[in-house]
Amino acid sequence: MQEPKRTRIICSVSENCCNYDLLKNMVEAGCNGFTINMAYIKNKESLQILDKNRCQLETEFKTKIPINLILRGQVIRVGQLQDPETQIEEGNIVYLTSDQHIVGNNQLIPIDSNEFLEKLNINDKLAIDYGHIILELLDIQLFDQVCEKIGLDQMCLLSGVKIYICRCCKTGTLKSFKPISIFIENKQSKEEEQQEQVSLTEQDNLDIEYACECNFDSITFSKVNTALDIIKVKERLEQKYPHVQVFARIAEKLKEEQLEEIINLADGCIIARSHISMTQPVEDVVKYQTQIISSCRKLFKPVFVSTYILESMSVQPKPSFADMGDISNIVKQYIDGILLSGETSFGKFPVLIVQTLNNICRKIEKKLLQELFEQPQQRDQYQVNFTGQPIATVIAKSCVEMAYILQAKAILMLTRRIQTTLKLSKLRASCKIISISDNQQICRCLNYINNVQSELVNGFANQEEIIQECISRLIDKNLLQPKDYIVVITGMVVQNKDWHINQMKVLEI
Numbered sequence: 001m002q003e004p005k006r007t008r009i010i011c012s013v014s015e016n017c018c019n020y021d022l023l024k025n026m027v028e029a030g031c032n033g034f035t036i037n038m039a040y041i042k043n044k045e046s047l048q049i050l051d052k053n054r055c056q057l058e059t060e061f062k063t064k065i066p067i068n069l070i071l072r073g074q075v076i077r078v079g080q081l082q083d084p085e086t087q088i089e090e091g092n093i094v095y096l097t098s099d100q101h102i103v104g105n106n107q108l109i110p111i112d113s114n115e116f117l118e119k120l121n122i123n124d125k126l127a128i129d130y131g132h133i134i135l136e137l138l139d140i141q142l143f144d145q146v147c148e149k150i151g152l153d154q155m156c157l158l159s160g161v162k163i164y165i166c167r168c169c170k171t172g173t174l175k176s177f178k179p180i181s182i183f184i185e186n187k188q189s190k191e192e193e194q195q196e197q198v199s200l201t202e203q204d205n206l207d208i209e210y211a212c213e214c215n216f217d218s219i220t221f222s223k224v225n226t227a228l229d230i231i232k233v234k235e236r237l238e239q240k241y242p243h244v245q246v247f248a249r250i251a252e253k254l255k256e257e258q259l260e261e262i263i264n265l266a267d268g269c270i271i272a273r274s275h276i277s278m279t280q281p282v283e284d285v286v287k288y289q290t291q292i293i294s295s296c297r298k299l300f301k302p303v304f305v306s307t308y309i310l311e312s313m314s315v316q317p318k319p320s321f322a323d324m325g326d327i328s329n330i331v332k333q334y335i336d337g338i339l340l341s342g343e344t345s346f347g348k349f350p351v352l353i354v355q356t357l358n359n360i361c362r363k364i365e366k367k368l369l370q371e372l373f374e375q376p377q378q379r380d381q382y383q384v385n386f387t388g389q390p391i392a393t394v395i396a397k398s399c400v401e402m403a404y405i406l407q408a409k410a411i412l413m414l415t416r417r418i419q420t421t422l423k424l425s426k427l428r429a430s431c432k433i434i435s436i437s438d439n440q441q442i443c444r445c446l447n448y449i450n451n452v453q454s455e456l457v458n459g460f461a462n463q464e465e466i467i468q469e470c471i472s473r474l475i476d477k478n479l480l481q482p483k484d485y486i487v488v489i490t491g492m493v494v495q496n497k498d499w500h501i502n503q504m505k506v507l508e509i
Contacts, residue, residue, distance in 0.1 A: 003369075004432055004479070006451040007361045008032040008337030009354060010068065010304065012345040015046045020053045025351045026344065027057055027065070030358025032447055035068040035220070035339060038207045039075055040177050047214040062477070064454050066218065066444040068247065069211040071204045073222035078128060079103075079110030081176045084348070085315065088133055090171045095146065096135075096164040104176075111180060117164055120182075126166065127183040130274040133172035134183060139165040176346065181278075200232045208236055217444045218245040220270060225252065230265045243441040247304075251275030253288055263295050267302075267418075268448065270339060274307035293333050300422040302448050305330050306339035310357060314347040319356055327357065331364040334428060336450040369430065373404070379428065392420055395504050399487050400427045406506065409484040410434050412470060414460055414491060418445060425449050432479065436470055463490055471509065484509045 010033045011026050023034070036050060047069075054065050079100050086106040088094060094107055098114035111117055120126075126135040143161045200221075208219055219237070221229050233246045245267035253276060254262070263269050271292050276285050289305065296303035309327065312320035330338070338357060344350040372378055403411055412434045415421055421435045433452045437443050438459050446454035455470050467488060474480040489504045 003362070003366060004453070005030060005358060005362050006365050007331055007335065008304075008448060008450065009357055009361070010035050010337050010339045010448075011350070011354060012037060012339070012341045012343075013050065014040050014345040015043055017345060017350060018046050018049045018053065020056060022350065023050075023053050024057060024060070026354050027061060029351050029354040030361075031354050032337070033066040033068065035070060037070040037072070037222075037341075037345075038204075039070075039072040039077055039222075040345065044210055047211060047216070051214045051216070062473075064440070064444045064447050064456065066447055067216045068218045068220055069207065069216045070220040070249065071207060071222045072201075073204065074201065075179050075222065076111065076113045076116045076181065078174065078176060078178050078180055079112055081105060081109075081174065084346070085173050085175045088168050088172060088174050090168050092168045093138075093149075094135065094166050094168060095149075096166060097143075097161060099161055106174060109174070116180075117162070120164060125169065125183040126180055127278065128174065128180045129172065129178040130278050131170075131183070132178075133168065133174060134170035135166040136169050137164060137166050141165060175342070200229070205236065208233065212237070212241045212244055215441075216244065217441055218247055218267065218448075220247040220249050222249055223251040223272075223275070224248040224262055224266075225254075226258070227261045227265050230262060234265075243439065243445075245445055249306075250292060253280050253284070256291075259292065260295055260299070263292075263299050263301055267445075268304070268336075269296050269301055270304045270306050272306055289330075290333065293335055297334070297426050300419060300426055302336040302422070302450075304337045304339045305335055307341055309338055309340055310343050310353050313349055313353045313356065314343050317349055317352055324360060327360050328364050331361055332368065334426075334450065336425070336448060372428070372430065373407075376404070379404070391502050393423075395489055395502070396420065396423045396427065399489050399504055400424065400429045402504075402506065403487050404430045406485045406487070407431075408487050408506075409480055410474060410486045412436065412467060412486055412488045414463060414466065414489075416442070416460075418442060418449075421446055421452055422449060425451055434470060434474065436466060467507075471507075475509070480509050482509055 009031050011031045012035050034050060036047065050067060054067055058065055081104045088106050094109055096109050096111050096117060098111055098117050100110055100112060102108060102110045104110045120137050122137055124137045141163055143163050146163050211219065219233055221233055224230065230246055230248055237244050247268040247270055248262050248266035249270045249272050251272040269292060271289050273285055273289065276288060280288065293303050310319050310323050312323050340353065343353045347353060399411055408431050410432045411424060411429055413421065414436045416437060421433060424433050429451060434455060435446045435452055436455045436457055437446065438457050440456055443454040443456045446452050455473060457466050460466065471480065486507050488507060491502055
């Protein structure tokens with residue numbers, strides 16, 4: 001029996017890859033959830049289609065699949081290009097336009113914001129795809145004056161449209177919908193610019209409402225700068241959609257106390273490494289990533305690493321050694337999941353990418369688990385400080401240690417909260433954590449967490465029957481065999497107080 005994968009794989013999807021067959025193939029390859037970035041979406045019906053296909057997949061695979069929405073925020077992006085990718089060489093002259101009817105190439109590049117272009121000054125530098133390409137603005141002319149140089153029919157653009165003439169300062173590969181920003185080398189100026197930005201746009205508010213109507217399970221604030229960003233999103237959700245989670249996408253180097261305040265308020269954290277690398281040296285990005293993961297472990301919050309995961313497989317069927325080494329390192333840090341972005345939403349081999357990532361994760365996890373059994377002292381590095389709930393704390397720690405000693409095949413827990421499950425996961429249990437809930441959205445969100453599988457039941461009226469029902473499900477899925485041990489932790493209501501964990505027992509199948 002193959003050991004279930006622990007690290008979650010969340011796949012970004014676009015309008016072009018929401019069809020059922022492709023989603024099904026990704027789930028079969030190892031995908032655990034989906035995310036969709038509103039910056040790439042023109043037709044909102046894609047959200048409805050994704051939810052409908054998700055429900056069908058849940059029925060077919062007998063699992064729960066969470067869906068996350070990334071708000072578009074104020075990120076400016078390149079428009080549609082003729083080819084999946086095109087090379088721009090240093091010294092080349094390129095032309096920028098705000099006309100979105102144009103399909104671009106390596107010479108003429110559409111930008112999705114006229115307001116952004118209007119604010120540019122001569123000699124400004126622009127960063128495309130987080131600095132992969134650097135442009136310098138040389139001149140601004142009307143299309144009529146440069147149409148012959150561009151080599152396009154004048155009817156392609158409205159007469160009188162401004163064209164922004166740039167010189168490429170850094171060779172790079174250009175792809176559709178990649179972000180573009182003013183390149184600011186002075187970090188202090190960059191921070192001052194961020195403080196002036198509006199955190200939640202009106203379009204973001206509309207997107208939040210529509211995503212919740214389409215049963216999305218979490219909302220990601222695209223670029224969190226302060227805890228107030230998270231508070232604003234939560235305030236919009238608390239009345240009508242209290243179970244929808246809010247994730248913080250960390251895209252800048254923040255002060256330690258500021259970072260912990262954001263993580264503490266958010267329901268999870270996504271590390272946007274490509275954004276951070278715009279203002280930090282690569283070696284500092286790796287160090288900062290480790291700091292964020294450590295803070296999330298301490299505060300019991302799910303943490304995901306995104307961007308530059310299997311970038312090499314976007315255009316070729318095999319990963320680079322650098323990519324494989326990077327994946328190995330982040331899996332060893334016991335993150336909750338890996339979020340694939342352009343690799344699956346616009347890449348040529350989305351299913352193969354998921355399959356490759358799934359195989360790498362399994363092999364690394366198997367080796368790490370073997371080390372924890374052979375060298376019990378290594379488990380101490382995953383110990384975390386609990387505050388409050390002393391009974392639940394003692395039970396959680398005892399449960400994990402008992403599972404190691406008995407080599408149990410599963411930990412079953414009945415829960416109406418996600419917090420206790422997170423604690424078990426952060427303690428790095430030796431076996432699968434089966435978290436049983438009577439709320440569908442909570443079940444879906446539980447599947448964001450490392451080494452957790454959720455099971456949906458109809459209420460907790462008879463706990464013994466629920467446990468036996470879930471054991472039968474696990475046997476049907478070949479996750480349990482006769483003579484296997486399982487550790488069960490449950491809760492009960494005492495003197496009309498809220499439900500809390502207070503019981504533990506061991507069962508033999």
